[in-house]
Amino acid sequence: MSSNWLKYSSPQTFFPLAGKLAFWFGVLALIACAAGLYIGFFRAPTDAQQGEAYRIIFIHVPAAWMSMFLYLVMAFWAGLGLAFNTRLSGMMASAIAPTGALFTFLALWTGSLWGKPTWGTWWVWDARLTSELILLFLYFGFMALQAAIDDPRRADKAGAVLALVGVVNIPIIYFSVKWWNTLHQGASVSLTKAPTMAATMLTGMVVMAFGFWFYSIAAALMRSRCIMLERERASEWAVEYARGSA
Amino acid sequence: MMAALRCVIVRDLLLAARRSSDVLTVLLFFVIVVSLFPLGIGPDPSLLRTIAPGVIWVAALLASMLALQRMFASDHTDGTLEQMLLGATPLGMTVAAKVFAHWVVSGLPLVLISPVLALQFDFPQELLGVLALSLALGTPVLSLIGAIGAALTLGLRGGGALLSLLVLPLYVPVLIIGAGSADAAASGLGGHAQILLLGAMLVFAGAFAPWAAAVALRISAE
Amino acid sequence: MSWGSWENFLAMGGHAFYVWGSYLVTLGLLIAEIVLLALRKRSALARLRVHGAAAQGDR
Numbered sequence: 001m002s003s004n005w006l007k008y009s010s011p012q013t014f015f016p017l018a019g020k021l022a023f024w025f026g027v028l029a030l031i032a033c034a035a036g037l038y039i040g041f042f043r044a045p046t047d048a049q050q051g052e053a054y055r056i057i058f059i060h061v062p063a064a065w066m067s068m069f070l071y072l073v074m075a076f077w078a079g080l081g082l083a084f085n086t087r088l089s090g091m092m093a094s095a096i097a098p099t100g101a102l103f104t105f106l107a108l109w110t111g112s113l114w115g116k117p118t119w120g121t122w123w124v125w126d127a128r129l130t131s132e133l134i135l136l137f138l139y140f141g142f143m144a145l146q147a148a149i150d151d152p153r154r155a156d157k158a159g160a161v162l163a164l165v166g167v168v169n170i171p172i173i174y175f176s177v178k179w180w181n182t183l184h185q186g187a188s189v190s191l192t193k194a195p196t197m198a199a200t201m202l203t204g205m206v207v208m209a210f211g212f213w214f215y216s217i218a219a220a221l222m223r224s225r226c227i228m229l230e231r232e233r234a235s236e237w238a239v240e241y242a243r244g245s246a
Numbered sequence: 247m248m249a250a251l252r253c254v255i256v257r258d259l260l261l262a263a264r265r266s267s268d269v270l271t272v273l274l275f276f277v278i279v280v281s282l283f284p285l286g287i288g289p290d291p292s293l294l295r296t297i298a299p300g301v302i303w304v305a306a307l308l309a310s311m312l313a314l315q316r317m318f319a320s321d322h323t324d325g326t327l328e329q330m331l332l333g334a335t336p337l338g339m340t341v342a343a344k345v346f347a348h349w350v351v352s353g354l355p356l357v358l359i360s361p362v363l364a365l366q367f368d369f370p371q372e373l374l375g376v377l378a379l380s381l382a383l384g385t386p387v388l389s390l391i392g393a394i395g396a397a398l399t400l401g402l403r404g405g406g407a408l409l410s411l412l413v414l415p416l417y418v419p420v421l422i423i424g425a426g427s428a429d430a431a432a433s434g435l436g437g438h439a440q441i442l443l444l445g446a447m448l449v450f451a452g453a454f455a456p457w458a459a460a461v462a463l464r465i466s467a468e
Numbered sequence: 469m470s471w472g473s474w475e476n477f478l479a480m481g482g483h484a485f486y487v488w489g490s491y492l493v494t495l496g497l498l499i500a501e502i503v504l505l506a507l508r509k510r511s512a513l514a515r516l517r518v519h520g521a522a523a524q525g526d527r
Contacts, residue, residue, distance in 0.1 A: 052481035110490040137415040157465040176419035229512035239520030242513045
């Protein structure tokens with residue numbers, strides 16, 4: 001059984017599997033997001049304090065959850081690649097990064113648009129939003145470092161070191177920002193504090209989170225396929241595949 | 247091994263002494279950047295007094311970042327780095343020695359001149375010690391974290407800007423705690439907690455950063 | 469949750485700009501990501517056909 005799974009650690013065998021998985025996770029993502037949006041717009045009631053603006057929460061919180069979760073997954077794959085010298089693990093980490101950065105940006109964007117009607121400003125130096133901003137910089141740093149290194153093996157390993165250092169720092173950054181925020185008494189209410197959670201609101205958020213998670217898996221797998229095609233230029237299987245799909 | 251480390255430190259300090267303009271440039275950058283803030287914001291003394299720790303900390307952060315690239319670059323070009331990689335001394339210790347020398351050259355001067363700059367902002371005299379202490383503890387942490395970034399970006403195009411992008415997010419906790427110590431002292435709460443936290447960060451960084459930088463150096467130099 | 473009318477749904481209690489601004493940007497960026505990936509795959513395949521043929525010819 002284990003030997004069957006291990007065979008997927010080579011790009012050649014993982015490539016077709018990734019394609020199939022990407023498709024099915026995409027389908028699951030569509031279903032989950034449709035369900036989540038239905039709950040969010042047609043089941044969850046209007047909030048007494050924030051009116052309809054709170055419905056942004058159904059994107060904002062799942063996106064924020066994804067941004068942090070994807071960084072952890074990225075660091076995991078990067079660390080695995082560094083420890084066991086497996087090419088595919090490094091490719092997986094590189095594949096996840098842009099999707100993670102995208103969700104971080106969406107968390108910031110939706111957070112800002114949520115803040116304006118509810119708290120009156122486009123940006124608040126709230127602990128979570130500020131930490132989210134720094135997380136975006138961490139993603140960009142990872143992507144920039146990999147982009148600056150030509151040799152893919154060095155790029156994988158260097159990125160891995162950076163991702164692991166980042167992972168260790170994220171809790172430190174979060175707590176220092178939270179401390180800084182409470183000390184300086186910024187906004188007295190946190191932007192990400194949801195209105196008193198009706199059960200439907202929580203359900204909607206969780207379902208959307210699953211939708212985003214399945215989407216992230218699909219996107220990362222698609223990107224990993226692109227990375228494999230770009231890096232394995234000398235391999236026969238890649239050339240054969242390219243010819244076959246002409 | 248201590249002899250080898252002493253050798254590394256002395257060599258780096260000698261090299262820096264010979265190129266003393268490098269040291270002075272960092273110091274002058276620090277001074278100039280600090281002077282820019284009143285020019286940009288206005289000379290209102292109460293405002294300046296409030297922002298003094300933050301401004302000085304940010305400027306120290308930027309100034310020490312300027313000097314980071316030099317940490318391994320010259321050794322990389324003249325082949326000394328290869329010798330260090332092959333040598334008997336554990337690379338982590340060698341990196342620690344280099345970071346120490348780097349701090350003496352580009353961090354310590356900032357610590358020493360910071361009280362003068364703080365006085366320019368009419369920062370209370372009795373609190374200058376807290377500010378200087380926070381910088382004394384914080385700038386080595388910056389050098390240690392920066393060493394990881396310098397090792398990762400060794401020899402890459404876009405070096406300086408890329409290094410900044412990598413390293414600045416990691417600097418944020420140090421900045422918050424460091425500037426916070428002087429701020430807290432200024433508002434009467436006392437900066438002891440932050441100073442202790444800075445000490446803890448220094449110990450933590452001192453233990454792990456040289457090792458991480460050594461790993462990064464091996465990756466970059468191969 | 470019944471909106472009463474299509475107009476009410478679109479108006480989002482006066483917060484249409486913020487709510488739809490969030491949702492549409494999200495949808496747009498997620499779709500853009502997939503589209504860009506599809507384009508990237510296509511150019512990777514094209515490059516493989518060109519360079520792959522050259523590499524194979526060297527053997």
